[in-house]
Structures are given as C-alpha cells and as structure tokens.
Amino acid sequence: MRSNSFDPKASWGLKLAALGGLLFLHAPILIIFLYTLTPDETTYTFPLPGITFKWFGVALQREDLWRALTLSLKVATVATIAALILGTLAAAAVYRSSFFGREAVSFLLILPIALPGIVTGIALRTALGGFDIPFSFWTIVIGHATFCVVVVYNNVLARFRRMQGSQIEASMDLGANSFQTFRYVIFPNIATALLAGGMLAFALSFDEVIVTTFTAGQDTTLPIWIFSQLTRPRDRPVTNVVAMLVMLITFVPIFLAQRLSAQSSDTEGETK
C-alpha cells in the first residue's frame, strides 16, 4: 500500500532526464555496431556510404588478431584464478575474525582501483625495471591480479556477511572439521558469489589496457592492439569489428554475474 502523501509517480521531467541518461550510457556502443558495416576504409563518414559484411571475414583471417585474442584470454583466465584464491582467503580472514588492522586490509585491497591505473602501471614497470625482471606473460598477469583481487573480495565478503553463522556452528556441532564445513556448508553458500566475482574479474582483466601498456613489453593483448589502432589507425574497419567482438565477449560474463548477484539478493530479501 502506498500512501498518497508521497507522490509515487515520477514527473515527466524526471522520466525524460532518466531516459536521457540511459540513452547517453548505451547509444554510443550501438554506433560501433553500425560502423562494422561501413564499406568506407579511410574515414568515419556518416551516413554510411553503403553496407557490407566483408570486414567480419577480413578480421577472421588476421593472424595478429587471433594471437592477441588468445593472449588476452589466457591472461584473464590466470589472473581470475589468482584473484579467486587470494580474494576468497582475504574475505574469509576479514569475516571470521576481528583483528588489528582489519580496516587496513580492505583499504589496501581497494587501493589499486581507487588510485588511477597509471599509478599502478608505472609503479610496476619501474619495479620490474629496477630488478631487471623481463616483461612476459607473467608480468601482465601480476599487474592484472592486483586489481582483480578486490572484485572477488567484495563479492565474497558481501555473501559471507549475509550467510547465517548458525549454519557453520551447526556443522561444527555435528562433528564436521573445518575443511568439511568449508566443503559442505560454506562453499555451496558462496559458490554464486565466487562465480559472479570471477566473471567480473575476468571481464575486467580481458579488456584492461592502462596497466597492461606498462607491463606487457612486446606482447600484444587485444586491448593493446585496439589502443595501437586508436593512435595510428591503419585498419579502421577491422578495428570496428574487434571493438564489437570485445563488447560481446565481455557482455556475457558481466550480464550473468549481474543476474547472479541480483537473484541472491532477491532471495535474501524474502528470508529477512
């Protein structure tokens, strides 16, 4: 039941402003999709001078693109696994015990996303240079893991806080050891949070460019490839196709992760 004293209907002005904001947020991406069809190779002329589907085929043939895509997928996978392990451990520690410096742990984990990416990037590069560590696949992964950990950490910690502590106590009272309790009680509870956090970390790593420019050396990830095209456009139509591909590849995990966390908070609302 709604009371009439607070008008439950939005004014037209508010609706229009909200709609405008939403359009501003999403319309530009559709423009890229449109441009994948342009036959124009040298400019971004609008309206499009015609329509062609040939660039998808051209992009498929490009060896350099396949190599960049494979590298990006590999980096994202390893960085996500590292983030899942480190993030869950940190969340478990912060949840189960209060200790001196607990706030500092959260602060330290948030720092890589609170500070501009260039700070992380140049700091890592200088450190690598100072210790004569050559750039490699692993230096990219190390860079990505620093900011992926916090994503998993936040998701898992939020789930821990919603979990009923009595379940763990019951499990222990019934004679399960900590490892069994983790396997049969805690893990099923946090599984979707891990999945959501992991998928977001994957998406974050897959299209990261700022830190990567500093830690990649000669290797080219897909975002680095796009970035080089932004500064020196050579294959405009292929870049459009790649941009669309990146958008679609990251859309799936992001969308699923959002649905997962939305669902778990829905059921949570019912039990409260």
Add this chain to the structure above:
Amino acid sequence: MLNRASTYLYHRPRLALALLLGPPMIYMVVVYLGALFNLLIYSFYSLQEFTGLIVREFTLSTYAQLFEPANLDIFKRTTVMAAAVTVADALIAFPLSYYTAKFASPRLKTWLVIAITIPLWSSYLVRVYAWKLILAQEGILSWFINLLHLDGVLNRLLSFESIGGSSLALSPIGLFIVFVYIWLPYMILPILTSLERVPKSLLEASGDLGAKPLQTFRTVILPLAFPGVVAGSIFTFSLTLGDFIAPIALGNSKFFIGMAVYSYQGTAGNIPLAAAMTMGPIVIMIVYLLIARRLGAFDAL
C-alpha cells in the same frame, strides 16, 4: 589427518588467521605496495640530462621541476577537467538514480540496475573508441549538428581559446564529453545505493507534515543522497586525474597529468620525473579521500 589439522588450527585462531591472510597480504604488500614504495624512491632520483641516465642519489630537484609553469599548467588543466567532469556526471546521474531507486516498478528496476552496471564493467577502451567515431569531423555528431543548423554555435564554442580547438575531437570539449561518458556509471551506482537506503516512510512522513514534493526533495532526499554523490565523485575525480587513454585516443594536443606521466616515462625515459608527477594525483586523491570520509561517503560505497 585433516581432522587433526582442523583441531590444531581451531585451537590456534591466530595461526589460522595468518594462513588465510598470508597469501593475499604477501601479494598485495610485496608486489603492490612494494612497487608503489619503489616509485616513491625513484621520484627522489634525477635524470642526468646529457647521458639520459638515472642518477640514484637523493635530490629534490625532480620535484622542483613539477613547479615549472608548464607542469603547473598541466596540474591545473587536469584538476579543472576532473572537477567539471564530476559535476556534469552528478547532474546526469542523479535523475536516473532517483527514478530507478524510488519510482521504477520492481521488474523495471532489476533491468535498470543491470543496464547501469553493465557499462561499469564493459570495455572502457571500446567505450572511448565509440566516441572517436562519433566525434570525427565527418562523423555522426557533426552530421546531426549540421542537420539542426547548429554549426555556427559549435564553431563559436570551438573558437574560445581555453575550451576550443580545431575540431570537436581535438578540443577539450570533446575530451570532456568522453570523460563524462566513460565515468558516468561510477557516479550512478553510489548515488543509487544511497537513495535506496532512504526509507519510503521518511518521504511519506515529510509529505504528511505538509512538505511539497520539491520541498521533500530538497530537504530530505538531497541531504541523504549527498554521501553517495561524494562517493561517486571519488571515482570520477580520480579516474579523470590519471587517465591517458582518452586524450591520446582523441589526439588531444594539450597535456593532462596521465599523458604527461606516460610520455615522460616512455619517449623521454625520465622515470624520476614521471614518478614525481604521479605523486600529484596520489596526494590529491588522499586529501580527497580524507574529506570524503568526513562527509560520510565511505558508507555509500
């Protein structure tokens, strides 16, 4: 075996804690904080101008270079840009968050939240790229402006020295639009979170006591949502301060902090100066975070 290990750990909570906390903390402290600290040390070194080699001796001369007019200009330009982007984002974000939090039906709300969150995680680089297409001289925005016969107005705007340039993409206006666009989701979400926490009963009480909708908005909703705006501004401000992708992608000729750092360490090979320069955004952000904490922004994160 596992049982015994479990009992052993149960009686030693500190050890259990250390085992949990150890790996993530070792990683973050050694790799991340270690690298940051190393950067700090480098900012006190200097570059031998003739040889281009780094002199590993303590000096403040690199920091002194930051106060040269050219560098001060960069700091000023970037900070002004960050502030303008923050204000614009807050203005665009507020109606959308307000509608989503207080007026949308539960079904619509689920979709709106997803629509708001997806751009937050999706490729930042591709989102910048979209604007290269849109802002291009022969692109869709110019076409649209010509269609509405507004090209006179645009040229007038571009002729101003401080915000103008040879074309929309190359001008600070173009960069401003791109920054507003890419950081907008970071502003919407905290505002949404803080608005959701405003109980409906409070709004009803305000109405029952005779406040008009606009009055309720000004005296109840806005003050309660303010921490969310501050929380969002942490991101929009910080991200704008350090970004170098958008200016480079658009081909902006005026330097911003991120671009300057990027080129100092890259083409110039002057790591000390680049390191000293990154201390700028770090100090600005620490001050900003301290202020934000006093304004209660951390609860809205």
